[in-house]
Amino acid sequence: MTDQTSAAIVRIRGVNKTYASGFQALKDVNLDIKRGEIFALLGPNGAGKTTLISIICGIVNASSGTVIADGHDTLRDYRAARASIGLVPQELHTDAFESVWSTMSFSRGLFGKAPNPAHLEKVLRDLSLWDKRDAKIMTLSGGMKRRVLIAKALAHEPRILFLDEPSAGVDVELRHDMWRMVRELRANGTTIILTTHYIEEAEDMADRIGVINKGELIIVEDKKVLMRKLGKKQLAITLRQPMRSIPDALDDWSLELTEGGHTLVYSFDTQKEETGIAALLRALGEHGIDFKDLRSSESSLEDIFVSLVHQPNEVTV
Amino acid sequence: MNLHGIRAIYRFEMARTFRTVMQSIAAPVLTTSLYFIVFGKAIGSRMGDIDNISYGAFIIPGLVMLSLLSESISNASFGIYMPKWAGTIYELLSAPVSWIEVLIGYVGAAATKSVMLGLLIMGTARLFVPYEIAHPFWLIAILLLTAVTFSLFGFIIGLWADNFQKLQVVPLLIVTPLTFLGGAFYSINMLPPLWQKITLFNPVVYLISGFRWAFYGMADVHIGVSVGVTLGFLLICLTFVWWVFNTGYKLRS
Missing domain, CATH: 3.40.50.300 (P-loop containing nucleotide triphosphate hydrolases)
Structure with missing residues (x-):
């Protein structure tokens, strides 16, 4: 034993x-x-x-x-x-x-x-x-x-x-x-x-x-190990003009286009020293992408479960 | 043996009985008193003696049995059905108690109440009809054996039932007719020959006959047969409950 x-x-x-x-x-x-x-x-x-x-x-x-x-x-x-x-x-x-x-x-x-x-x-x-x-x-x-x-x-x-x-x-x-x-x-x-x-x-x-x-x-x-894996937050950026696709210049960020191109969703890791939000907002400005609202949210446990079910390997430690 | 567990179940059940004293004690005593007034006094006074016993006295064992059977069944079946219905059965299933301890607690409490009720009805009957008891030891023994056996049977009904209708259907549609046809109000010798044979398939005949023998020393069937049949039924019920707790039927999914 x-x-x-x-x-x-x-x-x-x-x-x-x-x-x-x-x-x-x-x-x-x-x-x-x-x-x-x-x-x-x-x-x-x-x-x-x-x-x-x-x-x-x-x-x-x-x-x-x-x-x-x-x-x-x-x-x-x-x-x-x-x-x-x-x-x-x-x-x-x-x-x-x-x-x-x-x-x-x-x-x-x-x-x-x-x-x-x-x-x-x-x-x-x-x-x-x-x-x-x-x-x-x-x-x-x-x-x-x-x-x-x-x-x-x-x-x-x-x-x-x-x-x-x-x-x-x-x-x-x-x-x-x-x-x-x-x-x-x-x-x-x-x-x-x-x-x-x-x-x-x-x-x-x-x-x-x-x-x-x-x-x-x-x-x-x-x-502690698991929370690092699950502790993802999201920033929803409501755009003034809808987009058809995400510009290549924003490839460095994990972005998703939702609500018919009206919203950019950025998923980031709260545990990291740099969330990347400041750099992302600067990049949006540099490329002339205007936005009218910012909303940050923590992914719910239900969301996390969904991701666990569909991509179990992502969180397996 | 988890004696604390048995005591907890027994006390819980007895507390339930005393909480509903009007329904569980007063109502059956009143009903039986009405039987004595109607059948014992009003109608009974116009009927001849049966085996040298006045009709009023003759029906006492049957009436006590009628209450004993229905109350044993209803008390024990409600006792185990209610936790199932309310969901509190989880505690019993997760507790360190064996099936025999659960039975002693629930069936013991139901039988205690029935015996109390039986003695109370016998006391009430004494107010209406004078009677002597020929075999007091056997009277108590048969009272206890019947109360335990039918409380066990009620426990099984409570385990089996998954709605209130099922809980009532066996006592109302099977046990009550069998009791009325089991010689509570007549001697089976008064029946036509064919029915005398058919009625022997009714297990309640043996209970009432045995109980009447304990009262007056006369019976339709031999006391040994009466006790044997009741013990046989007790064993069948015990085996069934043992099987339920071992397989989890209707208790553990």
Whole structure:
């Protein structure tokens, strides 16, 4: 066993999943999650993120392959494996008529832990839910329900925490609270795996990032390395006169002509010392190309996924 | 054994029962009281004794069974169907609990409620009709066995159902007719010979007959056969649930 393997708290080997409908949700996924890291799994809708998490947690059966969680096979030794895992699902699935305190107590018991009111109180206070402990879940707002799901997942003190799209429908304040808590959990040794659509979220939080698309893990990389690859920005230059084609003199820049020749789009790398914008604008002036507006934007994660799907080699590190 | 897990499920289910006490306890007790007033007092007073037992007393075991079966099924089927419907089943599926622990929690709670209800109905019946119990040990044993078996059957219905209609269709269209035709209000000896044979295919006959034997020491079929048939049904249900949890049928995709 290599050092890297022994440091892995979750080991996924050759996992495939084909649903009864014939849809292949996962294709030969191999992945090691390191102990104590925050790992972000990115991917568009239907990429297989939730299926992968569900297989690790025991909610979905894999068609083939193995998953080891905290040293235990998730099928053969499911008790020990599952006891170490906490899951915050994507959807707000809650018991409407239960109180916050009783639903948390239920979760802790279900995962085989003796009652520990002090721990439950700490989790509820950390999530600003202590005042709501006797409230029925149905009376809480969406954001509060999300906190309740996190509280339930933490009730049995898991060593591995899965957060499936935790920011969906959550306001800025809760998002910040949540990330503060995630950092604290990591500081206390909990490994965190999150899925997200938001690149900023992954950028803020993750140590490593995996990108999954159409059931395949396209890339797994240290965040800093990956952000350099994904951190492209675009400058849209609205022209006074439309162009038929890009002049040869502008070949040095990566330009695209859009909107029927009315807009020049320049893609540049924010990580480089020189973005090339100043030189481009000078060149436009020198060649008498007038423009009336400039607009810079960061490519969305969806755009990046599209580029990953069509040109996977471009981003493979 | 995850005892904390079993306790958590059991307490959750019992809390649900007490939250809906009007629906789950008061309503069946009221319905049964109405049966006693109508069949036991009003109509029963004009009917002759059956095997030297007054008609009012004769129908008690059948009426208790009627409530016991329908409440066991409905309580256990709702218990497992609701998390499926609300999506909270994810927690049960990802928890370190075995299928037998899940069963003890859900079926145990459903059966507890049914037994409580059965005893309550027997107590209510005592207000209307005087009766003595010939075999108290067997009465409790049959009460428990029936409650557990039919709670297990209800659990299976809850696993199988993927809408509210399916949840109701088996209790309403199969179990209730079988119970009415299972000798709740008559002795099968009162039927024509051919129907006496046909009715033996109705499993509820064995339950009611066994229960009536525990009350009054008289039965349509031998008590051993009654207990044997119920145990056989229990084993079939257990095997099915074991298969469901092992294959993931309707639970894990």
